[in-house]
Amino acid sequence: MIKTHTLGYPRIGLQRELKFALERHWRGEIDAAALEETGAALHERHWAEQADAGLDFVTVGDFAFYDHVANHIQLFGCEPARFGFDGRETALARYFTLARGVAHEHADGICCGNAQHAGTAALEMTKWFDTNYHYLVPEFDTATRFALASERLLGEVAQARSLGHRVKVALIGPLSFLWLGKTRDAGFDKLELLDALLPAYVQLLAQLKAAGAEWAQVDEPILGLNLPGAWILAFERTYQTLNTAQLPLLLATYFSPLEENLSMACKLPVAGLHVDAVRAGHELQSIADWLPAHKVLSVGIVDGRNIWRTDLDAALARLLPLAQRRGGDLWLAPSCSLLHVPLSLREDGAMDLELRGWLAGAREKLDELQVLRRALAEGEGSVWLELREARAACEARRTSTRVRRPEVAARLAALSPNADRRASPYPERRAAQQERFNLPLYPTTTIGSFPQTAAIRAARAAHKRGELAQPEYEAAMRREIDHAVAEQEALGIDVPVHGEAERNDMVEYFGEQLDGFAFSANGWVQSYGSRCVKPPVLFGDVARPAPMTVAWSAYAQSRTARPMKGMLTGPVTILQWSFVRDDQPRSATALQIALAIRDEAIDLEAAGIGIIQIDEPALREGLPLRRAAWDGYLDWATRAFRIAACGVQDRTQLHTHMCYAEFNDILPQIAALDADVITIETSRSDMELLRGFGSFAYPNAIGPGVYDIHSPRVPSADDILRLMRKAAEVIAPEQLWVNPDCGLKTRAWPETRAALANMVQAARLLRRES
Ligand code: GLN
Ligand code: ZN
Secondary structure (H helix, E strand, O other), X not given: OEEEOOOOOOOOOOOOHHHHHHHHHHOOOOOHHHHHHHHHHHHHHHHHHHHHOOOXXXXXXXXXXXXXXXXXXXXXOOOOHHHOOOOOOOHHHHHHHHHHXXXXXXXXXXXXXXXXXXXXXXXXXXXXXXXXXXXEOOEEOOOOOOOOOOOHHXXXXXXXXXXXXXXXXXXXXXXXXXXXXEEOOOOOOHHHHHHHHHHHHHHHHHHHHHXXXXXXXXXXXXXXXXXXXXXXXXXXXXHHHHHOOOOOEEEEOOOOOOHHHHHHXXXXXXXXXXXXXXXXXXXHHHHHHHOOOOOEEEEEEEOOOOOEOOOHHHHHHHHHHHHHHOOOOEEEEEOOOHHHOOOOOOOOOOOOHHHHOOEOOHHHHHHHHHHHHHHHHHOHHHHHHHHHHHXXXXXXXXXXXXXXXXXXXXXXXXXXXXXXXXXXXXXXXXXXXHHHHOOOOOOEEOOOEOOOOHHHHHHHHHHHOOOXXXXXXXXXXXXXXXXXXXXXXXXXXXXXXXXXXXXXXXXXXXXXOOEEEEOOOOXXXXXXXXXXXXXXXXXXXXXOOOOOOHHHHHHHHHOOOOOOEEEEEOHHHHHHOOEOOOOOOHXXXXXXXXXXXXXXXXXXXXXXXXXXEEEOOOOOOOOOOOHHHHXXXXXXXXXXXXXXXXXXXXXXXXXEEEOOOOOHHHHHHXXXXXXXXXXXXXXXXXXXXXXXXXXXOOOOEEEEEOOOOOOOEOOOHHHHHHHHHHHHHHOOHHHEOEEOOOOOOOOOHHHHHHHHHHHHHHHHHHHHHO
């Protein structure tokens, strides 16, 4: 029997209905009942889409008001004690407190800095494997207890059943759930909680069965990681136990090959196994060999991480032998949850028909599964029209002159071997730059953006809608630059920036001006909670028809005698935050982007911009899930950065910036970027992150962030002094810069001004000390 299903579906809604309902609820404009109604309407609609597309089951349990990991925290009754819930709050209110924390706010928006006023911090947020989706991190300690504590999931199953759907429930498996959490006590091993957690799972599975669920899909994506032995060993026992609930289990893996866990995963006492045939297609054969014939093999044949239409002929060629060989059931599915792609792209009004025809959103991917199922079950003749249409679209994409631009490939091939190296080693560049800029010890700067006020957003939006003509728009942006420069002059910032008022997003801004990128109107993907991103579609060879930032930076430089820092986004970050081509390696695409950024840096330099920053906040998040693949990635990623950065002369000072990262395991590669200055996010780790740079003897200059820009709290000069003194214990003062953790676009001016004034004061005190 061939069946189709999906591991999960986008939850935010085509018009981002969930986002807007959530935000209205948080502002107190709609009550919990109205929000629940929106949520229920959305998942009912999404189940209907799955049923209409002919899937054998609808997936229940993938919906969440904020995040599915947070749902599990409530489901298993392990809300951290630090939130101090007293039993009077509703489950939904507690849920949003876990997700968003309790803020302490002063009337003027500036916090006095009293630690008592910090409020209760939300659960930490971190990236879900190598995606751009952020989950809320469970917190575990020796006192953690588990008990089924939420009826929500059972309610959803009942709701789906009452609508006549056949139900498969999606759950995060117990081992992945524990793995994803963090522990506060250093010596504590989360795995010790497994025995306490399993009974709650068993009880839940039994209840789901009683409620009419036919299958439970239990996601264990950690099977694609390099796991410690104890975790690997725990799988057998875990699934023996879960099996006692007698609800058929589909163990789901994705994002990464199983490798050393492959035979173990095939032998676990579960009724079926799902594998990611896009990222781990090379294992399909051995899985088909290892997986006992009575078990279901679910093949993730349609890419759940990208938006290209599936090459159905190629998919069928891979599926046919499996269908012929395996006696047991063969299920077809997307490679992973469709949470990571937009709901639909075929009808998107912002893109031309040709391009749209190459794409598939979640809905279209479900249709592809149906075509594949029918072709296998009833013969290709039963779907010849659909196959022909898909074939034509793939062929059009393959041969389009919009995709291939031979001059780009030719330029890359002709690149000199020295293109990724600066002319002279760092010490010589340093001397040249010092002579040119004569910066004081502990120079001060910011990371790029200044507050994006309502006026700025309104001007940008009006310009985009065509309601604000180009000259008026430019005048408005120049006024913002004037303002940002004047503020920085008054504050005494040594290396000012223009403020990035003209940028809506650090990737979109560049993508819109580069050839090879397209933008959808509604291609939203959830990033966290109500936050969605609309990643650009990088469909073709990249080229830069004209300078992208030079006019703004040159204007900003004309307003000050201080060296204005030009601001670019790096190739790896542009790659990482876009939907990119699957018809050439990511490395090739990264190098093409690198060339465009290189040209921009050279043009900035020619326009008199002597300091240029190339942001690469996503460099680390691009690391493959498997360690063995790290070197290969780091090789091309760092080369792409250097190609972008190394077109400038020695006397031009090249900065880079990275945030949200644990750098210690890639320090050699960060040093190999050879940026003259790197600014990093460090304040929340209390400068601990810098120790690694110290022991590695990081050679170039470094600006460890001195305050957290995510919070309205204004750091005192003393706070900053303390952090910088700590920094100076591990990095020589001559190497240190003073700057915030990241860009200031989400902040307001009063707290920004106050914080930067303290930062400049701290830098002056440091200079006096040394
Ligand atoms: N230059 C960008 C800004 O300041 C950097 C943002 C980032 O690192 N995420 O907004
Ligand atoms: Zn940053």
